[in-house]
Amino acid sequence: MLSVSDAEGIIFNLVQPLNTQQDTELVDLLFAGDSFAAALCADRILASEVTSQLDFPHWDNSAMDGYAVRYEDVQDCSEDKPAVLEIVEEIPAGVQPKSTIQSGQAARIFTGAVMPAGADTVVMQEKTRREENRVIILTAPKLQEFVRKRGMYYRAGTQLVPAGIPLKASEIAVLTAVQCTQLKVFRRPRVAIFSTGDELVTPDKPLQPGQIVDSNQYALATLIRQIGAEPIMLGIVKDKPEALKEAIAYAIAHADVVISSGGVSVGDYDYVEQILESLGGEIHVRAVATKPGKPLTVATFKNDPRPILYFGLPGNPVAALVTFWRFVQPAIKKLSGLAHGWEPVFLKALTRQELCSGGKRETYVWGQLYVKNGVYEFQPAGGLQNSGNLINLAQTNGLAVLPVGTTLIPAGEEVQVLQVGS
Ligand SMILES: Nc1nc2c(c(=O)[nH]1)N[C@H]1C(S)=C(S)[C@@H](COP(=O)(O)OP(=O)(O)OC[C@H]3O[C@@H](n4cnc5c(N)ncnc54)[C@H](O)[C@@H]3O)O[C@H]1N2
Ligand code: MOO
Numbered sequence: 001m002l003s004v005s006d007a008e009g010i011i012f013n014l015v016q017p018l019n020t021q022q023d024t025e026l027v028d029l030l031f032a033g034d035s036f037a038a039a040l041c042a043d044r045i046l047a048s049e050v051t052s053q054l055d056f057p058h059w060d061n062s063a064m065d066g067y068a069v070r071y072e073d074v075q076d077c078s079e080d081k082p083a084v085l086e087i088v089e090e091i092p093a094g095v096q097p098k099s100t101i102q103s104g105q106a107a108r109i110f111t112g113a114v115m116p117a118g119a120d121t122v123v124m125q126e127k128t129r130r131e132e133n134r135v136i137i138l139t140a141p142k143l144q145e146f147v148r149k150r151g152m153y154y155r156a157g158t159q160l161v162p163a164g165i166p167l168k169a170s171e172i173a174v175l176t177a178v179q180c181t182q183l184k185v186f187r188r189p190r191v192a193i194f195s196t197g198d199e200l201v202t203p204d205k206p207l208q209p210g211q212i213v214d215s216n217q218y219a220l221a222t223l224i225r226q227i228g229a230e231p232i233m234l235g236i237v238k239d240k241p242e243a244l245k246e247a248i249a250y251a252i253a254h255a256d257v258v259i260s261s262g263g264v265s266v267g268d269y270d271y272v273e274q275i276l277e278s279l280g281g282e283i284h285v286r287a288v289a290t291k292p293g294k295p296l297t298v299a300t301f302k303n304d305p306r307p308i309l310y311f312g313l314p315g316n317p318v319a320a321l322v323t324f325w326r327f328v329q330p331a332i333k334k335l336s337g338l339a340h341g342w343e344p345v346f347l348k349a350l351t352r353q354e355l356c357s358g359g360k361r362e363t364y365v366w367g368q369l370y371v372k373n374g375v376y377e378f379q380p381a382g383g384l385q386n387s388g389n390l391i392n393l394a395q396t397n398g399l400a401v402l403p404v405g406t407t408l409i410p411a412g413e414e415v416q417v418l419q420v421g422s
């Protein structure tokens, strides 16, 4: 049985990210504001860096409503000795100024408007008094005060945003501003999912004695979508070697990643591992010292240009989700082209209740992570912490980690919590 850190090392090393040449598609930013098409752009991962031929700001412009002046005319003025300047032009935003400001002159100017030639400084309106076509400057400004100089935010031709970042609102603002409407992004990784078990039925079927609903597939599909990949739901597969063989062969031919749940323990009907081997899969992980989630199977299938990753998750509903959050989610995020931030995120929190573990396997306690007075706190879910109990998993967003050898963390003490559910 592998330790969590060994398993993590093996799994994350197996991942070969999507290729910046072959695994890309174009998305059109013009649709970013459309409620349906926004999904095409938002959170997509840039596959190539973007540079622009525009400087930011594009021209010298005013940061205030006020007056554009020549610094030398106003540098010594004060309330007692104000400077009096003649207003020769009014420049609203969006207009090209006509005049060149001479000594003794000023232009009325507004926020965002282009600076006129000859002027180098803006005096804000509140530091002036207006008398018909003259402005009285009552306070000496600093040289170039309130002038946003061309190129002071960004110089044309340099890198604007790097490859490998997700497109959030702030990136979309920048890319829209430089008129980069066609963006090269990574395609979404295809993730095939199926559930194994003779006892499973779809949620719309009446339950016969001994049957339960296949909930794993729906939870996994939701998580896969949330991390920007495309779930391919292949349904329920019987605990029959031939049926499993057919399903796995189909899945590895149609996806980058395959996830099954169930059938990976030692029971007589747990066939997944042997079918993987019979289809030529190389098994890298057979069991990991976690609770829940011990019987996790990880395999690869040779494929060009990158191997297909296979995750055989344990069938117990909490074990399936815990292993997904801990190992599969970061692997899919890494595969999807993210340059940074694909790793699991652990936060330090104070536990509100005592946390217990057998101490032999790294134990994950599910519960609520929240902020109180600026500090993270963790409240374990009430009810049984049992990998078959999916009921108290609802409304949880964190997994508190008890390392091997730790049997108890008292209330009020610090604990590492894996953030999950998004
Ligand atoms: N003798 C041993 N038995 C078991 C061991 C062990 O070490 N020795 N490990 C236990 C642990 S830990 C886990 S976790 C489970 C894993 O079992 P499998 O991956 O083989 O899964 P199944 O046997 O098919 O199902 C387990 C459990 O989960 C329910 N299930 C399965 N699929 C779904 C689904 N899609 N949606 C909802 N619930 C599902 C299934 O009905 C079973 O109750 O093995 C232990 N046994
Ligand atoms: O891995 Mo099992 O999760 O403890 O039921």
Ligand SMILES: [Mg+2]
Residues within 6 Å of the ligand: 262, 263, 264, 265, 266, 267, 269, 270, 315
């Ligand atoms: Mg089993």
